[in-house]
Amino acid sequence: MPLYDYKCPNCDHLFEARHSFNESAPPCPKCQQEDVQRVILKAPRVAQGMNASVSDTGSATKEQLRDKWAEETPKLRKQLVDKLGEDVVNRNAPTLNTNYD
Numbered sequence: 136m137p138l139y140d141y142k143c144p145n146c147d148h149l150f151e152a153r154h155s156f157n158e159s160a161p162p163c164p165k166c167q168q169e170d171v172q173r174v175i176l177k178a179p180r181v182a183q184g185m186n187a188s189v190s191d192t193g194s195a196t197k198e199q200l201r202d203k204w205a206e207e208t209p210k211l212r213k214q215l216v217d218k219l220g221e222d223v224v225n226r227n228a229p230t231l232n233t234n235y236d
C-alpha cells in the first residue's frame with residue numbers, strides 16, 4: 136500500500152498514512168479533523184530526477200558524447216584484451232584504438 140503525506144488545515148499537523156489508492160484520507164490523528172490536505176513530499180524528488188535525466192539525454196552535446204566515448208571505450212577495450220588478448224583485439228576491433236570523432 137502506498138504511503139501518503141497529509142497536512143491538517145486545522146492544526147497544521149503533518150502526518151503519513153498508508154492506505155489503498157481508492158480509500159479516502161484518514162482524519163487528522165491529532166485533532167480528528169476529517170478534511171485533511173494531501174501533500175506531496177516525496178514524489179517531486181522522483182519527478183525532478185526523471186526530468187533531469189530526460190533533459191540530460193535530450194541536450195547531450197557532441198562534446199559530451201565524445202567524452203563518454205573516450206571514457207567507455209578504453210574500458211571496453213581492456214575487457215576484450217583481458218578476454219581475448221591484445222593481438223586479437225587489434226586485429227578484429229581496430230576502431231577501439233581510435234578516438235571518437
Ligand SMILES: [Zn+2]
Nearest residue numbers: 143146163166
Ligand atoms: Zn489536525
